[in-house]
Amino acid sequence: MKIAIYPGSFDPITNGHLDVLERALKIFDKIIVAVGEQKGKNYMFNTDERVNLIKESTKHLEVEVKSFKGTLVNFAEQEQATAIVRGLRAVSDFDHEFQLALMNRKLNKEIETVFIMTRGMYSYLSSSIVKEAAQLKAKLVGMVPTNVEDALKEKC
Ligand code: ADP
Numbered sequence: 001m002k003i004a005i006y007p008g009s010f011d012p013i014t015n016g017h018l019d020v021l022e023r024a025l026k027i028f029d030k031i032i033v034a035v036g037e038q039k040g041k042n043y044m045f046n047t048d049e050r051v052n053l054i055k056e057s058t059k060h061l062e063v064e065v066k067s068f069k070g071t072l073v074n075f076a077e078q079e080q081a082t083a084i085v086r087g088l089r090a091v092s093d094f095d096h097e098f099q100l101a102l103m104n105r106k107l108n109k110e111i112e113t114v115f116i117m118t119r120g121m122y123s124y125l126s127s128s129i130v131k132e133a134a135q136l137k138a139k140l141v142g143m144v145p146t147n148v149e150d151a152l153k154e155k156c
Contacts, residue, residue, distance in 0.1 A: 003030045005072065006020070013053055018145065031064075035051050053145075082111060090123060140152065
């Protein structure tokens with residue numbers, strides 16, 4: 001059984017995240033979406049809200065959604081995962097992702113980071129831009145699942 005972790009802030013989950021998840025499910029038997037809690041980071045949605053938004057929008061998929069504290073590698077070991085899935089949009093993602101992947105390999109060389117390239121139509125999409133657009137009352141059609149659109153309307 002090939003288990004992978006798909007970690008992130010998911011503040012909130014977007015259609016870009018979902019697309020990566022759906023494609024990663026073709027490679028792995030089980031994916032655990034891991035919602036991170038970084039100290040000092042200012043989230044719009046708290047951890048439970050982010051977990052619940054993901055659970056609601058992935059009902060059609062065979063995934064588990066959990067939050068984690070501490071290092072990703074520790075969490076992956078605990079879940080018996082052998083891979084970490086990350087998405088790549090543009091060159092600007094690369095530096096940070098490269099550093100993260102090498103750090104995680106240093107911590108546990110058995111856990112492989114696998115990158116899934118964004119679909120062109122989602123290459124502009126990030127949680128931050130969606131939050132900005134929501135604050136400006138823009139329509140979010142095609143950017144986020146409907147439950148997330150509703151949650152953003154309530155917050156903004
Ligand atoms: P983090 O704070 O860990 O970067 P995010 O929730 O922003 O968390 O992103 C989680 C992962 O999903 C990252 O690997 C990010 O590059 C990827 N990702 C985010 N948006 C997209 C998108 N539109 N297309 C492909 N990958 C994406």
